[in-house]
Amino acid sequence: MITVLIAEDDFEIRATLKLVLDDANYPTLEASNGQQALAIVRTAPQPLIVLLDIGMPFLDGLSLLHQVAQQPELHRHAYILLTGFHPTKYAVMADLMTQLQVQVVHKPFDIDRLLSVVQQAETSLTANRQARDVLDYTKE
Numbered sequence: 581m582i583t584v585l586i587a588e589d590d591f592e593i594r595a596t597l598k599l600v601l602d603d604a605n606y607p608t609l610e611a612s613n614g615q616q617a618l619a620i621v622r623t624a625p626q627p628l629i630v631l632l633d634i635g636m637p638f639l640d641g642l643s644l645l646h647q648v649a650q651q652p653e654l655h656r657h658a659y660i661l662l663t664g665f666h667p668t669k670y671a672v673m674a675d676l677m678t679q680l681q682v683q684v685v686h687k688p689f690d691i692d693r694l695l696s697v698v699q700q701a702e703t704s705l706t707a708n709r710q711a712r713d714v715l716d717y718t719k720e
Contacts, residue, residue, distance in 0.1 A: 582702045583607045583626065587617035587641070588633040588662065593687075597631060600691055606698065614639025618647060627656045627708070629701045631685075634663040642673055649676055656708075658701035660685055 584606045588594040594610055601608050609628070611617035615638040621630060634641040641661055648654040659680055664687035677684075681704075683697050 581606050582629055582705055583609060583624075584629045584631060584698060585609045585611060585617060585620055585624075586631050587611040587614065587636065587644075588631065589613055589636045590633070593633075597694075600694065601698070604695055604698075613637045614641065614644045618644055621648070621654055621657055622651075624657070627658070627705045629658045629660065629698055629705065631660050631662055631698075634661055634665055645673070645676055645680060645682065649679060655680065658705050659683075660697055660701060662687060662689065664688075 584601050586594050586597045586601070586608055588597065588610075589612050591612070594612070598608050598610065606629075609620055611620055614636045617630065617632065617636075618639060621628060632641040632644060639647075641663075645659065645661075648657075648659065659682045661677075661682050661684045663684060676682075683701070685694050685697055
């Protein structure tokens with residue numbers, strides 16, 4: 581299974597997400613602010629599924645996505661935005677959200693919906709990895 585990075589500043593929400601993902605057998609990493617999350621996605625050797633809170637200290641979720649958009653090597657991860665904000669808050673980011681294929685899960689989130697979106701991200705990352713492996717094999 582692909583590792584899920586939980587980037588959430590609220591300890592209780594982060595702990596709840598970890599329990600839910602642990603129960604679904606997903607390995608997890610945690611970041612309590614956007615700077616920590618960005619450092620993890622930059623150094624991760626394998627693709628991650630990033631659950632990204634929109635409102636975090638030091639670097640919010642939308643600012644992190646701006647950084648990701650400018651660094652193509654970070655596009656290998658799947659990003660899921662967790663937000664309690666009204667959709668118009670990130671409507672101005674529609675192009676960026678589309679470019680990075682960011683899914684949105686609204687707080688308070690439904691656990692089944694959250695797990696479904698995580699599973700979709702895992703399926704997409706796995707397919708992308710398999711396609712890269714085939715391309716690498718044909719180059720040899």
